[in-house]
Amino acid sequence: MEFQYRSCTINTSASIEDGSIVGNARIYMPVAKEGDDVESHDMDFHLSFVDENEAIAFARERAMAWVDEHEALAL
Numbered sequence: 001m002e003f004q005y006r007s008c009t010i011n012t013s014a015s016i017e018d019g020s021i022v023g024n025a026r027i028y029m030p031v032a033k034e035g036d037d038v039e040s041h042d043m044d045f046h047l048s049f050v051d052e053n054e055a056i057a058f059a060r061e062r063a064m065a066w067v068d069e070h071e072a073l074a075l
Helices: 052-074
Strands: 002-005 008-017 020-028 040-045
Touching (some): 002 052, 008 052, 020 052, 040 052
Antiparallel strands (some): 002 008, 008 020
């Protein structure tokens, strides 16, 4: 699932690794100026999720918290 949050684009998903459900998030930061490379930050959450929906919801929540923290540091 891809969505905009603040100045970032966040893509969340779930995968299976070693028989467990993993929540994934990739955060794309805005470029400083045209022509710059897009920076991204990857997050993987290896927890005891009940299903893929729970893993995606958790990844979404943690990605938004990461953006909040890092945008605050940039100010």
